[in-house]
Amino acid sequence: MKARIYIAALHYNENGNRQQAVTKTGILKWKSRTLKQKKESNVLSNRRKFKQPMFAIELQHRAYMFLSSTSRNTTEPVALTGSGIVFANGDDWKGRRRFLIQAMRDFGVGRSSLEEGIIEEIQNVADDLEKMKGAEITNLNEMMIKASCNVIHSLIFGYRYKHDNESLHKLIKTMDNIFSGPGSLSASGIFPVLNLIRKDFKDLKMRSEGFSTLKKYIEKHITEHRESFDPENIRDFIDMYLVAEKEESERTSVLNPMALLTSIIDLFAAGTYTTATTLDWSFLWMIQYPDVQKRCQEEITKVIGLGRMVRLSDRRHLSYTEATLMEIQRLSNTAIFALPHVAVCDTTINGFKIPKNTIIIPSLISAHFDETIWRDPKEFNPGRFLNQNNDIINKEYLIPFSLGPRICPGESLARSELFLIFSNLLHRFEFSKVDPCDILSFDGITGLTMTPSPYRLKADLR
Ligand code: HEM
Numbered sequence: 286m287k288a289r290i291y292i293a294a295l296h297y298n299e300n301g302n303r304q305q306a307v308t309k310t311g312i313l314k315w316k317s318r319t320l321k322q323k324k325e326s327n328v329l330s331n332r333r334k335f336k337q338p339m340f341a342i343e344l345q346h347r348a349y350m351f352l353s354s355t356s357r358n359t360t361e362p363v364a365l366t367g368s369g370i371v372f373a374n375g376d377d378w379k380g381r382r383r384f385l386i387q388a389m390r391d392f393g394v395g396r397s398s399l400e401e402g403i404i405e406e407i408q409n410v411a412d413d414l415e416k417m418k419g420a421e422i423t424n425l426n427e428m429m430i431k432a433s434c435n436v437i438h439s440l441i442f443g444y445r446y447k448h449d450n451e452s453l454h455k456l457i458k459t460m461d462n463i464f465s466g467p468g469s470l471s472a473s474g475i476f477p478v479l480n481l482i483r484k485d486f487k488d489l490k491m492r493s494e495g496f497s498t499l500k501k502y503i504e505k506h507i508t509e510h511r512e513s514f515d516p517e518n519i520r521d522f523i524d525m526y527l528v529a530e531k532e533e534s535e536r537t538s539v540l541n542p543m544a545l546l547t548s549i550i551d552l553f554a555a556g557t558y559t560t561a562t563t564l565d566w567s568f569l570w571m572i573q574y575p576d577v578q579k580r581c582q583e584e585i586t587k588v589i590g591l592g593r594m595v596r597l598s599d600r601r602h603l604s605y606t607e608a609t610l611m612e613i614q615r616l617s618n619t620a621i622f623a624l625p626h627v628a629v630c631d632t633t634i635n636g637f638k639i640p641k642n643t644i645i646i647p648s649l650i651s652a653h654f655d656e657t658i659w660r661d662p663k664e665f666n667p668g669r670f671l672n673q674n675n676d677i678i679n680k681e682y683l684i685p686f687s688l689g690p691r692i693c694p695g696e697s698l699a700r701s702e703l704f705l706i707f708s709n710l711l712h713r714f715e716f717s718k719v720d721p722c723d724i725l726s727f728d729g730i731t732g733l734t735m736t737p738s739p740y741r742l743k744a745d746l747r
Pocket residue numbers: 347370371372382551552555556557559560563619620622623624625685686687688690691692693694695696698699
């Protein structure tokens with residue numbers, strides 16, 4: 286097996302000082318390890334299941350010296366660094382990640398309550414679209430952010446907002462102020478000092494204020510949960526955390542009040558914009574390829590009929606629609622890069638020496654566009670994910686959620702949201718360009734996620 290991974294690497298010395306800027310931007314061919322290679326590396330041999338050494342144990346550590354400028358620009362996030370999940374390491378990370386996965390099982394994926402919640406969001410978005418009565422829509426992204434933010438909100442706090450609720454608007458505005466801006470591979474992401482040279486203090490102030498507003502909002506909910514906590518009625522992520530916190534406190538400090546606060550920030554940051562942006566891309570592709578949209582709609586109508594909504598249990602019968610979503614994720618690359626990893630010991634991968642403390646940012650997009658893996662990789666072709674019987678072929682090189690020990694723990698939740706929202710909206714609406722002559726751009730804008738350039742579309746009831 287081989288896949289091409291481009292890496293951008295920074296190397297820090299033992300004292301944490303940057304030795305060189307980008308030392309390597311190369312193309313590596315990763316091959317599955319031979320038995321001989323496995324024997325040579327004690328560390329790797331413990332992790333047989335990870336096919337790509339890049340994502341194996343040596344690189345499961347998160348590099349938190351190398352935060353995106355988004356986080357570097359305020360003092361608060363730096364203080365919070367390592368206390369949640371995304372930037373934690375070692376036993377703290379393991380314990381909190383395990384807890385999150387358990388909480389998602391209890392309150393999320395596979396639970397009818399989660400599905401009902403997503404269906405409610407679809408209804409909200411559909412109402413918003415219907416109000417437009419086939420007129421030009423330029424804020425689809427905003428509608429999707431409200432929906433995905435509400436899903437995370439209800440998982441964590443146990444309730445959701447109506448889409449026209451002022452508190453939801455404020456929450457999203459606050460998150461926009463914090464998380465929008467250049468991503469980790471922008472010049473100011475690599476050299477945060479540039480922000481100071483540019484004297485972009487207005488931006489810094491906005492982010493700093495955004496963080497304290499978000500912190501207060503979350504703290505208020507945690508306090509309310511502590512006051513109304515009933516061990517017989519566990520309502521959501523926070524309640525589960527309070528139970529675990531009590532059990533854990535005698536043994537370890539993995540789950541503690543600061544970790545709860547930061548984990549919640551992590552979940553909003555990691556789970557809102559990623560899902561919303563992928564949905565935003567989805568409808569851009571659909572108006573560019575009306576024939577694909579029509580085929581999805583025909584499949585959905587054939588399987589579901591007209592009288593009900595698409596459910597998760599319909600997924601296995603909707604292979605063309607599922608394949609279309611896979612192709613959208615391959616080409617859209619909402620997360621172009623995984624988050625920064627760091628080598629915990631000297632290692633050599635396919636001849637490339639990676640010294641201890643080297644920061645590795647795996648490029649997911651390069652795997653998705655590799656012409657040695659995909660035929661005509663730039664072509665939009667959902668059929669590449671279907672076999673002759675029209676069944677889904679799960680291609681291991683489709684890695685929008687990354688790979689290995691740090692793989693996105695929200696994958697199942699995100700995939701459920703993507704499937705339900707995409708298929709139900711296609712079932713109900715016909716999406717099209719406002720003017721058939723509109724030329725759409727597929728050059729994304731890079732930031733925390735890669736978003737589509739602003740576009741307009743129409744949604745008519747089918
Ligand atoms: C389409 C939607 C999503 C995409 C494309 C996506 C993608 C990713 C990627 C590429 C990573 C980095 C993995 C690495 O460093 O190797 C990641 C990490 C993470 N994601 Fe997601 N994600 C999505 C949705 C979600 C959702 C809904 C949640 C919340 C429940 C979530 C929570 C997280 C967390 C907590 C991490 C850090 C994991 C760790 O450090 O162990 N993500 N995601």
